[in-house]
Amino acid sequence: MATCASCGTNNVDGTKFCVSCGATLAPAPAPESWRVSGDLNNQPPAAADPYNPAGGYTPQPPPPNYPAYNAGQNMTPGYQQTPSANQPMHPIVPALVSFFFPGLGLLFVPNKAGLGIGIFAATIGYAIVATILTFVVVGICLFIAMPIINIVAAIHSWDEAAKNSNGQFQPIYFK
């Protein structure tokens, strides 16, 4: 309740003028929590603080169980982090996949899936052409390149994965 200083009428909290005489009411005092955090001039002196004997505002260090904040770092809550988070995949995985299925190892490399599917489709096309040409002997010569295609695709996938590992792994040929 806000009591009018002129006529003594009790007014509802928050009203600016007295409902009886129309006099301006004094503003109600702010809540205790607002005053503590917002009105720094009315803070009690901090002379008891051994780190700041002159008083005033002292930044408080975070509790020891809080992680340190680094600008630019993707801060993920601890319950969402996995051991492999931010860990690039070892290039041997896409290399092995591309050795058996040329190009498909690039599906494990960001932004290279289209290239990988294209390489796989081209390899399938090459094998089909070689199979057809086997009946006119030339296809045998094309088939001796098949293992080479597989190993070249494996090396290429290794290098693409290494280039996406932020320097953790080094490409071996396609730099």
Add this chain to the structure above:
Amino acid sequence: MWAGGWWCHQLPARSPHLWGAQLPLCWRCAGILLGSVALFGWLLWKKRVPPLRMSLALALLLPLDVLHAVVTGGQGDNARRLLTGALWGIFGTSLCLRFVKHAAGRLSASNTPART
């Protein structure tokens, strides 16, 4: 065996046998595969491919061996198939890597807009 059938004719007379069982690749294809894997290890170690002229000379031994067998109608021997296959695996892969790198370089250069 089906995995080897993707690459290889798997003729029993030209394939290695282990304890009476035929292995999935013939001698020549086994040589190619071993040579390719050897080149992969070499690349991991040295980070460079063998010289171009040496690669051309040694990779051509396999096509010459095949051509010789076709022309003469000879059976050849499995040791020669394994050796020429391994050389093709090493140096043919080296040539293929050079070609792919060269083609990729030209492709990226043509996609890069010229500065004015």
